Amino acid sequence: MVAGGGPAGCGAAVAAARLGARVLLVEASGCLGGMGTSALVSAWSHMSDGRASVIGGLMLELVEAMYERGHIAPSYDRSFWTTRHNRGLGYDPEGYKRLLDEWCEGAGVEVRLFTKVIDVDADAAEGHVAGVVVHGVDGYAFVAAEAFVDATGDAVLAEACGAPSLRAGRDTERIMPPTLCAVQTGIDYEVFDRGLQQAAVERAIRDGFFSQDDRHVPGLFRSGRDHAIMNAGHVFGMDALDGKSLSAGMRRGRALAAEYTDFFRRYVPGCADITLVATGSLMGVRESRRVVGEYELCYDDYRERRHFHDQIAIYCKQVDIHVYDDSPEEYERYLRSFEERDVLAPGESYGIPYGVLVPLGWSNLWVAGRCASSDVMVNGAIRDQPACVMMGQAAGTAAVQALGSGERADALDTRRLVETLRAHGAHLPQGELHGSMTRRTTGVARPG
Ligand SMILES: Cc1cc2nc3c(=O)[nH]c(=O)nc-3n(C[C@H](O)[C@H](O)[C@H](O)COP(=O)(O)OP(=O)(O)OC[C@H]3O[C@@H](n4cnc5c(N)ncnc54)[C@H](O)[C@@H]3O)c2cc1C
Numbered sequence: 001m002v003a004g005g006g007p008a009g010c011g012a013a014v015a016a017a018r019l020g021a022r023v024l025l026v027e028a029s030g031c032l033g034g035m036g037t038s039a040l041v042s043a044w045s046h047m048s049d050g051r052a053s054v055i056g057g058l059m060l061e062l063v064e065a066m067y068e069r070g071h072i073a074p075s076y077d078r079s080f081w082t083t084r085h086n087r088g089l090g091y092d093p094e095g096y097k098r099l100l101d102e103w104c105e106g107a108g109v110e111v112r113l114f115t116k117v118i119d120v121d122a123d124a125a126e127g128h129v130a131g132v133v134v135h136g137v138d139g140y141a142f143v144a145a146e147a148f149v150d151a152t153g154d155a156v157l158a159e160a161c162g163a164p165s166l167r168a169g170r171d172t173e174r175i176m177p178p179t180l181c182a183v184q185t186g187i188d189y190e191v192f193d194r195g196l197q198q199a200a201v202e203r204a205i206r207d208g209f210f211s212q213d214d215r216h217v218p219g220l221f222r223s224g225r226d227h228a229i230m231n232a233g234h235v236f237g238m239d240a241l242d243g244k245s246l247s248a249g250m251r252r253g254r255a256l257a258a259e260y261t262d263f264f265r266r267y268v269p270g271c272a273d274i275t276l277v278a279t280g281s282l283m284g285v286r287e288s289r290r291v292v293g294e295y296e297l298c299y300d301d302y303r304e305r306r307h308f309h310d311q312i313a314i315y316c317k318q319v320d321i322h323v324y325d326d327s328p329e330e331y332e333r334y335l336r337s338f339e340e341r342d343v344l345a346p347g348e349s350y351g352i353p354y355g356v357l358v359p360l361g362w363s364n365l366w367v368a369g370r371c372a373s374s375d376v377m378v379n380g381a382i383r384d385q386p387a388c389v390m391m392g393q394a395a396g397t398a399a400v401q402a403l404g405s406g407e408r409a410d411a412l413d414t415r416r417l418v419e420t421l422r423a424h425g426a427h428l429p430q431g432e433l434h435g436s437m438t439r440r441t442t443g444v445a446r447p448g
Helices: 007-018 057-068 093-107 156-161 194-206 243-267 299-303 328-337 376-382 385-405 414-423
Strands: 024-026 110-112 116-123 128-136 139-144 148-150 165-167 182-185 219-222 227-231 275-279 289-291 311-315 350-353 365-367
Touching (some): 007 385, 093 110, 128 156, 194 219, 365 385
Antiparallel strands (some): 165 289, 182 227
16 A cells, blocks of 8 residues: 555555555545646656766656657756766656556556545554555545555655654754745747846845745746746745645745746746746645654765665765745855755765665555655755655565565565665665665664
8 A cells, every 4th residue: 555646656556566566556636746746846856976877767767758758858868867967857747647647557556546545543552554544535445455655745644653753843943945836838948048047036136026035946947848847936934734834835835936937027038928837736845744764864874975785776966955034144055055065976876775764663664755764954865756766666665575575664674675676677786785774773762
């Protein structure tokens, strides 16, 4: 049973189904893809360390299929996931939706759209989940299963189970602001130059144009021949886990999308005819809840570019902590982060070990994607979609291994897991393998 059909959930469901499991994938919205489709964040961050590709397995399959189908934006070629350093690419969200439909159907995954996990039957002392309560167009249902993957982004299932978690704004000082992204059309790409955008932002701030003086504007990213996604307008102070705050945030996000459309039209060459087509139906949430896992991938690991014997993926995106407010000091702090060791040099990458997928002390529950176990800084690196797909593939593969062998999630033979992932295309270059997982050494009491 996989909760959430974003990049992590689709990766988990397809991996498990291809290994022979009977899989139900429950998705709250009307399509698969999560932030990549419903939130219109239609871009994949870094997939190459500048020398070679760091992705493999299902993620490589996805990007190749999107490319073959013409759903990768013009100007991006294979070098963007094989050899280019520090580059992402934009894709067409509609093409991605259909590919994910076919992908899940082809693997035999049973997909339930408009269906939400709302409760669980779980024994927190034993670390065991018996089933989940879902609500969809048919009403309520109890779904019993043997293994569960939480890929909801917000760790909804794990939280309902009573698994330990960290909530942004409660367990952290501040919440990284979300952005309601949008699709734009009418841009003249012969004229538009992203390099001119920041000077335009500064000019508009001097003119008193904006309702907030936010200097950090990621901006427009081409996602197809005639369309681009707009990632602009931080919704400061919003809490994605608070219904009232989220609702107000969506209203504010839509107002900001209109405001930034006007900004591009007035201040940025090539955007005179820009037209706002649609805003996302989901808020673009960067930070909400992360589980406390058997391992927490932390900033020191990242800075050391640490690799692990039990890593289930390697990745190369830099830490990306957006401004927390619209003060000039915050923008300075943001800019400085790119001058320090946060940016990876060509050939550098870091490992994501298995333990980030396992809530501390749980036997048949995994998490994957944005809600996996890391500190805030590293979350700002591995929350990106390629890493989420790879974590999902690993969680789905681990669940099937556990079903077959009777192993617990928190005591899984990681040597076997890595070997199975490699056999299914994962790029895992570590040398010697061990059966036991890398665990956290300090800090948190084990449940039960
Ligand atoms: C503004 C913004 C810009 C970004 N830019 C990039 C970028 O350029 N490149 C990149 O690679 N990444 C980018 N990211 C990061 C990336 O898009 C997300 O972190 C990633 O999609 C997380 O994947 P996920 O599968 O963990 O969760 P999500 O994509 O959030 O998917 C979770 C899914 O679970 C569903 N769900 C939630 N609750 C329930 C429930 N109770 N029951 C059933 N289903 C549920 C949701 O509807 C959703 O479909 C960006 C993120 C944001 C917010």
